[in-house]
Amino acid sequence: MILYIIRHGETFSNAKKIVGDDNDSLNNEGIKNSEKLKKIFKKIKPDLVISSPLRRAIETSKIIFKHNKEIIVSDLVQEKNLPSEIVGKKKKDWVVKNSIELMEKNNISNPGWHLSDEENFKDVERRVALFVEYLNKNVENTIVVVSHKYFIKALLFNFIVGYGKKYKKFVEFYKSVSIDNCKITVCQKNKKWKVLKINSLCV
Incomplete structure (x- = not known):
């Protein structure tokens, strides 16, 4: 299984360095960069697309996967509630x-x-564990997830470091990894999950 993880496009709040809410929408830069990703993913044709229910993620998903089959919306991959x-x-x-x-x-x-x-973190970690369990039971070969910075870092922490680790370790991991708007992270599962690329512009 190949998992492509995308952070949503830039929003008005991102650009203004404001703590955004659930209805924060993409700005022109976010729309433009999502359009660029659409060209990249046109060749991949994922079996399954999963999006956070937050507006910025839905908008990003609909631009990139406009002609794809149904986009599954899941609360499991939404951003950490602040x-x-x-x-x-x-x-x-x-x-x-x-x-x-x-x-x-x-x-x-x-x-x-x-x-x-x-x-x-414990609340988000539980959501991550449920999402990993869902992925592990899935039979699809190519899955795309459109999500958010904190959740993506928590998911990668689960893959790389493991579940149930101390929060201090996550803080160190969080500060050491960049997850930018409209960047792609690629993971693969054979017997275990392996991270192939982080925060990339290509697949």
Whole structure:
């Protein structure tokens, strides 16, 4: 099985460095780069396309796979839910920086800790595990997933490092790996999952 993982195209919030919400849509750059990916994936013809339910991912999926068969929408691959009090704020805002620092610090010592209504790493890790279980049971040969930066990094962490590892290890991994808008990550499964390419413009 070959798994192509795409991060959605650039959004207005990405460009303005704002914490986006579920309805954040693609800007012109995001649309243009999604169109470029459409040409690349025209030759691949995936057996299955799975998208996050968030607007930016759906828009990206529909541009790239406009003529493909049905796009499956799955909550399992959506982005990590952030605290509602920081959504819509500039990433450099003190409230945002302080909230992220608090979440990181407290989750290292207490993985189940929540600042407010957000998902923590353990919540996302469980979603990742369910998605990997789904993939492992799937009979399709070529699958594409259109998702988000945090989820993609958590999925790669599962493939490379494993499930149930300490959050501190994930923080180190997260900061060491780049996942840019409209970039492709390629994984392959024989007996085990293997990461072939990360954050690439080609397949």
